[in-house]
Amino acid sequence: MDIRHLELLRDLRERGSLAAVAAATHRTPSALSQQLRTAQRAAGVPLVEPDGRGLRLTEAGELLADGADDVASALARVEARLDEHRGTPNGTVRVAGLPSGLTALLPGALTLLGDSEVQLEVDDRDLAEQDYAAAVADADIVVAHSLLGEVPVGSEGLHSTVLVREPLDVAVPPDHPLARRAELRPRDVVDEAWIAVPEHYPFDTVLQRIESSCARPLRRRMRVRDNQLVAALVAHGEGLALLPRYTTRSADEFVLLPLTGVPSARWIVALSRPDRAERAAVRLVTRQLARAGAALMGERIT
Incomplete structure (x- = not known):
C-alpha cells in the first residue's frame, strides 16, 4: 500500500x-x-x-x-543514513511544549546547534500531563513534564528522552516567617494559602502529596498556569507556590526553599513519534536539548 x-x-x-x-x-x-x-x-x-x-x-x-509507524521509521532510517553520507543533518524540526522547559533548555540547545543546517520551528504549549502525547501529531519533538516518572502519562508508545530532572521548591515571600527556614516539610506549609495550578497539571500532584501526608486539605486561593504570574503573586504576598528550581529566574521578590518529606521533582522529557525520532535532524536536536539539560544541572557535557 x-x-x-x-x-x-x-x-x-x-x-x-x-x-x-x-x-x-x-x-x-x-x-x-x-x-x-x-x-x-x-x-x-x-x-x-x-x-x-x-x-x-x-x-x-x-x-x-x-x-x-513501522514503514515511516524505516524510511526515516534510510534518510538518516543519507544525511550521514552527506556529512550533516538538515531540514526543519518542529519543537513544541512546556514553556518553562523550553525557556530553560532551548537557548543552550541553539548554542550547541551552532551553524548546523537544521532549522527550528517552536510552539510553546502549557498542557495537562496526559495531553502532551497528543501534541506529537503536530511536532517532531514535544517537551513535556511529569511528576510521576520518566514517561508522562499516555506517552508509553512514544520515543522518550529525559532532558533534566528538576526539583520543585516552595516559593515564599521574603517577609514571610517561613522564609528564614533552610528547608520546609509538609507540616510547615499545609495551613498556608497556596497559589496552585489547574487540576490535572503535574505540580498539583505535589500539593496532593502534602495533603495526604498531613491528612487535611490545603487552601488553594487560585489556580494559575503561568509560572511568571505565579511568581508575581507570591512576591505580592498572596500565598506560597511551587516553582521549578532551575527554570525560575532568580529574583529578590521571593525565596525558593527545598521541600522535603514528599517527592517534589519533575522530569522534563522530549517526546517524539517513533518514525520522527529516526530522523537525523530530530536526533541531533534531542541530543542538544539533553546536553543543555545536563549543563543546567551542572553536569559535564560529553
Whole structure:
C-alpha cells in the first residue's frame, strides 16, 4: 500500500475526523475522502466506519495504521543514513511544549546547534500531563513534564528522552516567617494559602502529596498556569507556590526553599513519534536539548 494511505489512517485515528486531519495537514476534506476511498479499494476491506460526526477505524484500519509507524521509521532510517553520507543533518524540526522547559533548555540547545543546517520551528504549549502525547501529531519533538516518572502519562508508545530532572521548591515571600527556614516539610506549609495550578497539571500532584501526608486539605486561593504570574503573586504576598528550581529566574521578590518529606521533582522529557525520532535532524536536536539539560544541572557535557 501507499505510505500516504497508512499515514492517513494513523492521522484519522489520532484526530477522529477527515475535517480535523485536513485542517492539521493543510489539505481539503474532499481530497482526503478520495485518498481514503483509494486506500479501501487497495485493501479490499472497509477501513473506517461512522462514529458520531467523525470516523473510527475498523479492525483492518487499525492494523494498517499500526504499520504506518513501522514503514515511516524505516524510511526515516534510510534518510538518516543519507544525511550521514552527506556529512550533516538538515531540514526543519518542529519543537513544541512546556514553556518553562523550553525557556530553560532551548537557548543552550541553539548554542550547541551552532551553524548546523537544521532549522527550528517552536510552539510553546502549557498542557495537562496526559495531553502532551497528543501534541506529537503536530511536532517532531514535544517537551513535556511529569511528576510521576520518566514517561508522562499516555506517552508509553512514544520515543522518550529525559532532558533534566528538576526539583520543585516552595516559593515564599521574603517577609514571610517561613522564609528564614533552610528547608520546609509538609507540616510547615499545609495551613498556608497556596497559589496552585489547574487540576490535572503535574505540580498539583505535589500539593496532593502534602495533603495526604498531613491528612487535611490545603487552601488553594487560585489556580494559575503561568509560572511568571505565579511568581508575581507570591512576591505580592498572596500565598506560597511551587516553582521549578532551575527554570525560575532568580529574583529578590521571593525565596525558593527545598521541600522535603514528599517527592517534589519533575522530569522534563522530549517526546517524539517513533518514525520522527529516526530522523537525523530530530536526533541531533534531542541530543542538544539533553546536553543543555545536563549543563543546567551542572553536569559535564560529553
